[in-house]
Amino acid sequence: MLNIYQLLILNSHNNITDIKWPCLRFNPGFFLANFIHAIKKFDIMSKSINRRKFFTDTSLSAAGILLGSTLTGAASEREPDASSFDVMKEVMRYRKIDAHCHPDTDLGKQLDMADRLGIRWLQISMPVTNFSGTDPEGPEQVRANNNIVIKAMKEYPDRFVGFFTLNPAYPGESLEEMKRCVDQGMAGYKGYTQVKVNDPLYYPIIEKLIDLKMIVFMHGFCQLGMAGYRMKYDIGRFPHTTIPEDMAEAAKRYPEAMFHFAHIAGGGDWEYECKTFRDYPNIYVDTGGSNNEENIIDFAIRYLGEDRILFGTDECYHHGVGKILASNATEAQKKKIFFDNYNNLLRKGGHHVA
Numbered sequence: 001m002l003n004i005y006q007l008l009i010l011n012s013h014n015n016i017t018d019i020k021w022p023c024l025r026f027n028p029g030f031f032l033a034n035f036i037h038a039i040k041k042f043d044i045m046s047k048s049i050n051r052r053k054f055f056t057d058t059s060l061s062a063a064g065i066l067l068g069s070t071l072t073g074a075a076s077e078r079e080p081d082a083s084s085f086d087v088m089k090e091v092m093r094y095r096k097i098d099a100h101c102h103p104d105t106d107l108g109k110q111l112d113m114a115d116r117l118g119i120r121w122l123q124i125s126m127p128v129t130n131f132s133g134t135d136p137e138g139p140e141q142v143r144a145n146n147n148i149v150i151k152a153m154k155e156y157p158d159r160f161v162g163f164f165t166l167n168p169a170y171p172g173e174s175l176e177e178m179k180r181c182v183d184q185g186m187a188g189y190k191g192y193t194q195v196k197v198n199d200p201l202y203y204p205i206i207e208k209l210i211d212l213k214m215i216v217f218m219h220g221f222c223q224l225g226m227a228g229y230r231m232k233y234d235i236g237r238f239p240h241t242t243i244p245e246d247m248a249e250a251a252k253r254y255p256e257a258m259f260h261f262a263h264i265a266g267g268g269d270w271e272y273e274c275k276t277f278r279d280y281p282n283i284y285v286d287t288g289g290s291n292n293e294e295n296i297i298d299f300a301i302r303y304l305g306e307d308r309i310l311f312g313t314d315e316c317y318h319h320g321v322g323k324i325l326a327s328n329a330t331e332a333q334k335k336k337i338f339f340d341n342y343n344n345l346l347r348k349g350g351h352h353v354a
Contacts, residue, residue, distance in 0.1 A: 091321055094338040097121040097353060098320070100217075100262060100288040100312030103152040103160070110315075111159055117321050119313075121353045123342075124149055125163035125190035127219065137194060139173040142166055146177065150184050161351065163188040163217060168201040178208060187351035188215040193238035197259070198249040206250065210257050213349035216250075217260040218242045222268035244276035251280040258282060258345055263314045265289030265323065270296055274303040284345065286312030287337070290319050297327035297337075306333045310342045 101122040104110035114122060126145040128137040135141075146164045153162040164181035166174040166189065178189070189209055195201050197218050209216050220242045244261070251259050259282055264270040266289030277283040285300060287309065300309050306329070313320030324337055346352045 090325060092118040094118065094334060095120065095354075096311060096321075096338045097123070097161075097342050098313050098317075099123050099260070099310040099342045100286045100314045102126055102315060103148055104315075107152055107156060111156065113317050114159075117317055119317065119321075121159060121161060123161040123163060123188075124152060125165055125217070127165040127190055127192035128167060128194070129192060130194075137167055139167070139170050139177065142170075142173075142177060143180075146181055146186075150181070150186070153185065161188075161346065161353065162186045163190045163215075165190050165192065166205060168195040168199070168205055171201060171204065174205060175208065178205070182212065187346060187349065188217060190217045190219070191242070192219045193241045196240050196246045197242045198246040198253070199240075202250070206254050206257055210254065213258075214351075215258045215260050215345055215349075218247065218262060220244070220247060220261045220263075220268075220273075221266070222270075222273050224269045244273050247283060248276055248280055251277075251283050255282055258284065258348070260284045260286065260310070260345075262286060263288035263312065264300065265291040265293075265296055265319070266314065267291055271299060274300050277308075278303045281308070284308045284310055284341070286310040286314075287320060287323060288312035288314030288316065290314075290316040292319055292323050294326075297324055297329060301327075301329060301333060306336050307341055309337050310345075311338045 096117070096119045098114070098119050098121070101110075101124045103124045103126060110122075114120075126149050128141050128145055129135075130137045142165060149160075149162040149164070153160050162181075162185070164178065164186045166177055168174055168191070189205070191197060191202075197206075197216065206216055222244050242261075247259055247261055251257070259280075261273065261277065261283060264273055264285045265287055270291075270293070273285065277285065285304065285308065287297065287300070297309070311320060311324060324334060327334075329337065343352050343354060
């Protein structure tokens with residue numbers, strides 16, 4: 001669901017219907033019900049609510065996008081000073097590098113979206129996903145995917161930071177492909193669900209990435225629990241997906257490596273993820289994903305500290321910016337999350353953007 005901050009960001013764009021929103025794939029009836037609930041909640045709280053509380057606590061559905069101007073007007077009637085708040089001025093105040101993106105089929109439109117939200121640089125990768133279970137995921141497909149990223153880097157060298165992907169099930173080919181991609185100027189690694197990051201097949205890859213001072217970025221997931229019990233794995237997902245315990249084990253084995261666990265707002269148990277990673281200072285998380293629980297950023301700061309959180313969207317751009325602005329993070333913390341933390345990691349390998 002979208003919080004009010006994210007809705008106002010959307011409503012501030014002139015051609016909102018022309019933009020591709022990959023994360024808005026929800027049941028309209030469900031979101032309309034949430035939208036009505038949010039309006040009722042606002043009516044109940046009435047004049048006692050302040051703008052900050054309204055932005056932070058209220059969640060809206062994608063259906064609310066269609067009613068954005070009406071909602072903004074309603075808020076103005078109840079609290080006149082809210083109408084003077086320039087949300088896009090707030091958005092554009094922060095320098096940003098997106099630590100979790102993938103190349104779109106239309107790179108120009110993707111960068112247009114980024115420009116609207118002040119995202120100057122985007123880290124992109126294209127892992128071999130094989131969602132069907134029957135798609136090719138051998139060395140040839142890995143190379144083809146990396147070539148797409150290399151092409152985007154060359155077309156927009158001042159905007160995209162390219163990460164390569166591998167399939168560690170092919171050890172020799174993986175090291176050869178890594179060398180090829182590094183020679184092409186790629187800056188780090190993104191792994192998917194072919195092999196868990198703590199599997200011995202990953203050891204030579206991680207060791208080479210340590211030598212190169214590059215990030216070990218992994219797609220990850222953490223199944224939500226039920227009745228007080230957290231299932232260790234959802235049988236409906238790929239069995240070799242990296243879960244928090246896997247990354248913690250790898251981080252313990254390689255304390256000098258830089259590990260990046262993807263999209264804590266991607267629908268998994270982000271509280272468990274942050275708690276698991278608390279005592280592993282070489283594990284970083286990005287804020288990507290379309291989930292917008294109110295406390296997610298504040299919780300991550302509490303358990304991981306302000307230096308281990310990376311602004312990321314996973315192409316849910318308005319979600320990514322809005323959840324950080326709506327958090328209780330200080331000005332200095334927001335600057336670190338939006339830009340400094342990730343740029344400092346890239347700097348270790350000489351791939352910093354500023």
